[in-house]
Amino acid sequence: MMGAVSFFADFTYEGSRSITGPYLAILGASAAAVGVVSGLGELLGYGLRLVSGRLSERTGRFWPITLCGYLIQMLAVPLLAFAGSWQLAAALIVMERIGKATRNPPRDVMLSHAAQEMGYGWGFGVHEALDQAGALCGPLVVAAVLSSRGEYRLAFATLAVPAILTLALIATARFVYPQPVGPEIPGRGAAAEGLPRVFWIYLAGAVLVAAGFADFSIMAFHFQKTAVVGRTWIPVFYSVAMGVSGLGSLLFGRLFDRFGIRILLPLTLLSTLAAPLAFLGGFGTALLGCVLWGLGMGVHESIIPAAVATIVPRERRPSAYGIFTAGYGIFWFLGSALIGLLYDVSLAALIAFSVAAELAAVPFFLKAARAVRRGEE
Secondary structure: HHHHHHHHHHHOOOOOEEEEHHHHHOOOOOOOHHHHHHHHHHHHHOOOHHHHHHHHHHHHOHHHHHHHHHHHHHHHHHHHHHHOOOOHHHHHHHHHHHHHHHHHHHHHHHHHHHHHOHHHHOOOHHHHHHHHHHHHHHHHHHHHHHHHOOOHHHHHHHHHHHHHHHHHHHHHHHHHHOOOOOOOOOOOOOOHHHHHHHHHHHHHHHHHHHHHOOOOHHHHHHHHHHHHOOHHHHHHHHHHHHHHHHHHHHHHHHHHHHHHHHHHHHHHHHHOHHHHHHHHHHHHHHHHHHHHHHHHHHHHHHHHHHHHHHOOOHHHHHHHHHHHHHHHHHHHHHHHHHHHHHHHHOOHHHHHHHHHHHHHHHHHHHHHHHHHHHHHO
16 A cells, blocks of 8 residues: 555656756756755755654654655645746755655554565565656656646646645555554654664664765756756656666565675665766766666665664664664765765766765675674664
8 A cells, every 4th residue: 555655656756856956957046056955855854754753653643644744745746836936946845855754754664564574675675666666657757748848837737646646545545554553552762872783883884875875856957957868858867767776676675685784785886886977978878877876766765774674673663764864864965965066066076975975885784784694783
């Protein structure tokens, strides 16, 4: 049920995100502004999960918090059609991320309970595959609207249809599964210091990956500015990346259940190639960069949250997901803002930072993998 919800939710907001970079540029935003807006969105989109994670843990009200988040997110996207300035559009982009921040920790806890019998990697992988199937379709619909009408506002307005379907499905899921996590007593706000040591090691690696991971908005801004990729093709590139992410999450989920955190080592190394290819190449090379970027997104959205469920006690998962994603978002914001600033200075410096940050994560993942194998906390 949550996979079906995520299909239409991603159809909506990933369709929007495929063109927010060029849309902001058309409304008058600079590259630095695009980087800061996308980074601020991710900061709030991840940082506020600390609040919703703790709140859901203390109250046990997983559904009301999840429903509130989806409502905020699904309202923000169609309203972009009415934005008259890049500042207003930026506010709606950030609002969409706030909605996602509100609903994700309680939703991930519900998913972790549903996935424990089939394997966390496979459970989160299947969900992510449905998630990314929607992320593939949304940008294609946006590309079709731009190709036939050339109107960004109409493209955003069209996304109201999957937004309504998302809200209808999440309401249905709430009705069919009113008690998705069983009768367990909420953890009453588990203290951060009570989390296992390996959690913090793993978090250190994850935030470095987040800092070096260039947001698609700045990549799309680059494609628009340099005309390396045509306007209609930009959402198609994003759609391809989402398709790779969805298919990869199924494979990576199976591999995670078999090999654990170790699978992050080669995948992190491979995703470091995304930024050099996207920012320095021509049409074909940029497409390959987007494919590797999509592979990285599949890792971010499936394996990384699945790993948290395997290293944290179940009663502390809401807080753990909140703390984890808060740190993740802070470093995503800092990295995205710096990448946006570096774009105006030097592409070589931008790429050097992106690659160095992701490579720095590898030793932490290696140490976390060893700790998990030894059963250390």
